Amino acid sequence: MTADYRTVIRLKHASNLDKIPADWRLKYIPSPEEQQEVEPYIEPLLSSKELWITNVSALELLKNIKSGQLSALEVCEAFCHRSALVHQLTDCLIEIFYDRALQRARELDAYFQETGKLVGPLHGIPISLKDQFNLKGITTSLGYVAPHISEELECIVSQKTPDEESLLARILYDAGAIFYVKTTVPMAMFGSETSSNLGVTRNPFDRRKCPGGSSGGEAALLAGKGSVIGMGTDIGGSIRGPSTQCGLFGLRPCSNRFPYLGTSNSYPNQPIVPSVAGPMCRYLEDMEYVSKVVLDAQPWFQDAKVPPIPWRSVNLDIINVGFMHWDKIVMPHPPILRALEHAEKSLQEHGIDCLDVEPPLNHAEMATFLTDIYTCDDFAEIKKFAALGGEPLPELLVKMFQLNGQVFDLNDVFNKVGQKYQYQQTYDKFWNDTAHHTKNGKPVDCIILPGWACTSWKIGEHYKIANIYTRFLNVLDYSVITLPVSHVRDSDEPFERTDFAGEADRLCWEYYDKEFYRGMPIVLQLVCRRYEEEKCIALAKKLLPIIRD
Missing domain, CATH: 3.90.1300.10 (Amidase signature (AS) domain)
Structure with a gap:
């Protein structure tokens, strides 16, 4: 017999809270009317180093990692901590896997100490993912309760195999990225708000307001500075709407410019107006950088839908x-x-x-x-x-x-x-x-x-x-x-x-x-x-x- 959906939701919320270290848990969560903005509430809870790390661009972090001024572990811990705080005030995370992320950071640091080299162009950069992007061992639920009941139901709803992984995620991982969270979506990614029976995601600029949808969890996390680069999807404004409501740079690429292979979706392979994947960032320089990293990996050799168009330089003269x-x-x-x-x-x-x-x-x-x-x-x-x-x-x-x-x-x-x-x-x-x-x-x-x-x-x-x-x-x-x-x-x-x-x-x-x-x-x-x-x-x-x- 299927468990009552409300029980499943309570267990999921409890599970996510358990994945947040005890000293990162807020002792009191004010109402949206009492505390509208997230940043002034959480910044006193962060160290000066954590504040600096979570406020600068990914390119600045890379420069400091490469010079040895920062470790991947320090960067990862800062974003894990801040994302946990942002989540408790906005309900922006659906999957939390900090332990896995911190282990990955330690491995990257060990590689750097042994070789003096970076694994790739995103070495040590934490990247958050909209729930649709599949990772091995991490649930994909698309805003439904059923995937949190069993792996069998997850595979039915997400229309994937247990070990399936998004090609885009694999490209970022191979470039050195660290995955630590997946972010909330409305049921089936339908809607200009990010709410479902699993919860309601709030805007960190004003928690009374919505962060848009369907990449609203991604936008809320980024706007709260719990992420520096995120990946979203867009079929009617699902990157651009949340980016608009949360003050972000969001790129809606042309169809299939970025690989969608292995990414779950409602009505997968619908060909008339397909959903597209793209980056969401707080810094424009990071958007350019991560876009080039993805296309430099030549995804058209693995995803037949991606056109063979490498990243090109642009000459802007008279505009x-x-x-x-x-x-x-x-x-x-x-x-x-x-x-x-x-x-x-x-x-x-x-x-x-x-x-x-x-x-x-x-x-x-x-x-x-x-x-x-x-x-x-x-x-x-x-x-x-x-x-x-x-x-x-x-x-x-x-x-x-x-x-x-x-x-x-x-x-x-x-x-x-x-x-x-x-x-x-x-x-x-x-x-x-x-x-x-x-x-x-x-x-x-x-x-x-x-x-x-x-x-x-x-x-x-x-x-x-x-x-x-x-x-x-x-x-x-x-x-x-x-x-x-x-x-x-x-x-x-x-x-x-x-x-x-x-x-x-x-x-x-x-x-x-x-x-x-x-x-x-x-x-x-x-x-x-x-x-x-x-x-x-x-x-x-x-x-x-x-x-x-």
Whole structure:
């Protein structure tokens, strides 16, 4: 007989707490209303060395490890300690394996002491993984209870063998990375919040707010500085949404640029708009570095879906930048509009040609197209896997079930592929045609637009904020990076509007509250064309110092 799902959840929470050393456990956990921000609460509990280690970039850590100023063990212990503290306030971790990580760090230190060399370009760098990424001996649950009941149920839900390992994880490990935690996701990775029956993940900038989804656990851990580099996935904004809500750099690569082999997913191998894997970081330099490490491993020789495109250098000469201030469906909140206006004005003052553009297609229609793909089996897989654990569907998903998914047949799949191709052709022509409006007669190199219509929202109120700004880009399969550019200020006053584009626009606009949002990060998206991840990062490096406000 299957154990009651609530008992399984209690045992899982107790197991995770047991994996945290006693002297790292918080004696008192304040409510989100009592203690909104994580950092000022946990930093007094860390040593000065731990604070330094967890505040600098991975490249700075590598430099100190290589010079012998730091050991891999010191770095690993610092991130294990901080991640444990962040987790207790945000519920961002689903799997904790500090003992395994510390042993790996000792082995790396022994190798360095014996040879004077690093194992690889990520020697001693702790990297956190979204739950989907498979590691031998570590559970993958995808937000369901069933995998925590037995290995047999885990293999059914994660659709993997017991010893299966993600190729991306193997590449990072071979480069010297240390894995120490896996982070939370909503059930089936469905939702713009990270909540399930297993728990609710909170935003470390303000624990009353959500950290986005579905890579919300990853974002919360990174924003709390319990990680320096993390790996997430994105099929509708699951890297970019959490990166936007938590003030991070997040890379949404073009489909299959980074290997997905051996990574578990809902509806694995769905080919119309596939999920992609990509890095999430606190430092832009780390994103460039880890992306190059992955592609330098030539993953196309092991994952047949990965195109044989090595990491390329990018020459940026004269730059044209497009700005899409809003999509004519949901107007962004005042702080985001202010950040966009500042960015465009600043670039113009630096002699960069900027062009205001408007969507050539209805982005809401494209978002609906994507939802149709999510629900192509009328949620049969989700219902089946939830039933295996005897758990009810969480509220986040119940609201989605009201969408009434349609079961696809083969002709429906073919038609959706054709519809996606038409969307892409229309948008590509629009992009090409920007050449008619630039000073040098060349198309824009990138388009900058909101990461989301707001900076975050109160946990449980996702339905008030339409998810439009990320999802259309998955349909187009463009390369995208998120850019933290500012924070909400006292001067970001609301202004009256009566010309709403629709109910979603009105709901979002009326949600804005300057007091509620004060201090939250403002993050924009920088969009390039397909397979232009290198260009995304190069443009971000060049433009960010100018547009940051």
